[in-house]
Amino acid sequence: MNATTLPAAGSARDNAQGDRIFRWILVGTVIFVLVALASAALSMLWGGRDALLTQGFGFITSSEWNPVENKYGALAPIYGTLVTSLIAMVIAVPVSFGIAFFLTEVAPRWLRGPVGTAIELLAGIPSIIYGMWGLFVLVPVMTNHVTPWLNDHLGTLPLVGPLFQGPPLGIGILTAGLVLAIMVIPFISSVIREVFLTVPTPLKESAYALGSTKWEVNWDIVLPYTRSAVIGGIFLGLGRALGETMAVAFVVGNSVTLSASLLMPGTTIAALIANDFGEATETYRSALLLLGFVLFVVTFAVLAVARYMLMQLSRREGY
Template sequence: MSATTLPVHSTRDQRDARADRWFRYALGATVAFVLLALAGAALSMLWGGREALQSQGLAFFLSAEWNPVENRYGALAPIYGTVVTALIAMLLAVPVSFGIAVFLTEVAPRWMRGPVSAAIELLAGIPSIIYGMWGLFVLVPVMTAHVTPWLNDNLGTLPGLGILFQGPPLGIGVLTAGLVLAIMVVPFITSVMREVFLTVPTRLKESAYALGSTKWEVCWDIVLPYTRSAVIGGIFLGLGRALGETMAVAFVVGNSVRLTPSLLEPGTTIAALIANDFGEATETYRSALLLLGFVLFIVTFVVLSLARLMLARLARREGN
């Protein structure tokens, strides 16, 4: 019997080894495809922008002048607008997302958690153009009539930082774009925070409550440290979403390729400038827009790389 069963087991082992090897090759091929697609997209934009890079040189990245009539292109203004609108969005969205996530996991009654969580997740599925239209027809009039005059009168007179809040009551501008972006990224960050907060062992929280801790102390001293790495990852996920947003920003940012420190004046971002001008661009102008796309790729890559580096340092500090 052993003479007849050994070949059967040997054949099965060979078949399993062959299947495992092909499975490993298939997984490797998927990873290679993603890396090749990523590199191909970056290199194609860089190749398409070679004409603008040859004519402008490093001045393309350091100049704020954008004059298609004279073929002078500088990416500093759209880079500034991209970074500033994303930072405004994160400064507003992160505290709000943290509050919503804590409310859903620690404070809200059970009958409320499901519907509210579903509503927040549905917000993430709304097309960005809807956010842009809402910002243009609802948020901009509010900014024009109330927010911009108040900022001018109260914060615009501050020494130093007051220049950030001085500007005409147009309603459209960098600050408005940041507000719309904040509303857009809140569902993404909230969903991540809520899911990771639910992974905290119940015994840890109950032990803290038993020692007399308040809900705020439990959230700040128990829940947040336990999920710190995942929370930071969710924040940077929202930041990546804010950096690349196009249509919602194009509706409310003002689309002015001019470098100004004021948050109340019109500006632009890399994605909005490409979306607005690419259809009519020709020759060197199109090359400059493609090079801007490469710059956005690099900015996003740097931000996400910093996120990975920060998470790795946190993991080493925690002994993982």
């Protein structure tokens, strides 16, 4: 009897010890991520302490960026970052929904694989390629066709007119937003498609049997079933748009000025850091590091809002 029970007890002790080791390994990985995150943020804040002490809170509220006089205001790059990302999401979200809806409900089976693969390949293209394409292909189109049309048709409207008035330069906030939209579409559409595929087939077939159209099935069945995951995918794309560097630097114009027009050159936080950090010295480098900390805070705030929205949706759905 002892011979049969002792090995079992030893095996149980070994399993318990293994579980403890595994748990501590997982805790260690979480702590490592948190420490790395905090270290990155604090290192940028520490590196930007000179600019913070010099400019104070005016670093956030001022739009004057003059390295010659050591005057730094981050309002223009913050504005450019938020507006280009907003333009990208306004364009990318509906298009991504359309792609996901097409691949899951409309496209024939022989076409779903190649189109899905093509979208995933687009997600793997380096951002600098998007920037070069935007500079050599999209900018001439904007200069010769889109900008004149916007000036003639939308620039004269009473409320939105100032947004679409400007010289036919081709480069600017709107062009950068379009390039960002093309970049984030593969990410968002891939996530939404995979999420749509998790909806149980009998659930959709039941709706079709009751006479629902494809639009009604997706709007009333698929989307409510996958709402939380879809919103998470959208904010994942937004996070990429906020931090994009090279693709934006090619087409945004890299002008640290604040303008109401979307057709005028501007800049973003990431593009400004990438363009000027290599040649920056002393206080200017400190200002760029502080600007990086601001981008960190903005991105963290956006993702925190996304997390809060997902928690609210989960509570409403009873999970």
